[in-house]
Amino acid sequence: MTTFSGVDAFTGGSATVYDLEQPRFDGMPVAEPHRPGYSYVLHRRHGDGYVEGSSEARTGSSGVVMMREHSGTHIDALCHQADRQTLYGGVDAAQVAGSRGYAELGVETVPPIVAAGILIDLPRHRGVDILPEREQIGAEELQRALAADGETLQPGDVALVRTGYDTLWNDSERYLAAAGVAGNASAWLAEQGVVAVGIDNMAWDVEGAFDEEHQVHLPGHILLLARAGIYIIENLDLRGLAAARAVRSTFVCTRLKLTGATGSPVSPIAIVPNAAA
Numbered sequence: 001m002t003t004f005s006g007v008d009a010f011t012g013g014s015a016t017v018y019d020l021e022q023p024r025f026d027g028m029p030v031a032e033p034h035r036p037g038y039s040y041v042l043h044r045r046h047g048d049g050y051v052e053g054s055s056e057a058r059t060g061s062s063g064v065v066m067m068r069e070h071s072g073t074h075i076d077a078l079c080h081q082a083d084r085q086t087l088y089g090g091v092d093a094a095q096v097a098g099s100r101g102y103a104e105l106g107v108e109t110v111p112p113i114v115a116a117g118i119l120i121d122l123p124r125h126r127g128v129d130i131l132p133e134r135e136q137i138g139a140e141e142l143q144r145a146l147a148a149d150g151e152t153l154q155p156g157d158v159a160l161v162r163t164g165y166d167t168l169w170n171d172s173e174r175y176l177a178a179a180g181v182a183g184n185a186s187a188w189l190a191e192q193g194v195v196a197v198g199i200d201n202m203a204w205d206v207e208g209a210f211d212e213e214h215q216v217h218l219p220g221h222i223l224l225l226a227r228a229g230i231y232i233i234e235n236l237d238l239r240g241l242a243a244a245r246a247v248r249s250t251f252v253c254t255r256l257k258l259t260g261a262t263g264s265p266v267s268p269i270a271i272v273p274n275a276a277a
Helices: 122-126 139-148 183-192 219-228 239-243
Strands: 002-007 014-019 038-044 062-067 074-076 113-121 158-162 196-199 231-234 248-253 263-265 269-273
Touching (some): 014 239, 113 122, 113 196, 113 239, 158 239, 158 248, 183 219, 219 231
Parallel strands (some): 196 231
Antiparallel strands (some): 074 231, 074 263, 113 248
């Protein structure tokens, strides 16, 4: 959780900028389908290129990063999920898939997101630190929380759902048992026309839970990505926004242009104007 002071480009006034990315390290929580998740190897050290007594004082050091697209804080591309082998917009998944990725709807096609970020801090509304393990959050609770904060979701907004599991990033076992969003809540969010959703857990949905209404596991992934074209951002660190009770912010998120990839690491920020003195 990192914050720093800056200037709100929209108002010109002072603002606090919240870093919403979780740190990446070997041993961080990673979903089973996406293991191994992350490794950084220091390949070249300063001593490797240094010659004692040389007139050249400068040396360089660099490493190698290996990670899965869906490890750490990341965004899902629309090609990540299919509905009966059909991607968003009626694209035939088999026709656009190749060994080098997807010819359509790869993560490089995700536009930079600059939008109103609306925090739905469920632990605060319940008066708890963290939601129960594997609990499914329904649409009615999201609606009540928004109403209690005097907020509504508008088309083009980003809905940021907090479960409290962002406090457990260093406890992989507990983090992977996080609460998540129920299918009816994902369907309701899609109806609001949000451009993206984000959450402080691994999978948006509750991993392993079967949705009877939609007859799928991970219902939010098919409802949001494959049917509505709404991006999902996972493993956010929303603690700073929650501590400040910053329900509304300017949310900024850009992907890496990994051509044909099904997802990308991201380092989102939220900008909150400081109150006038």
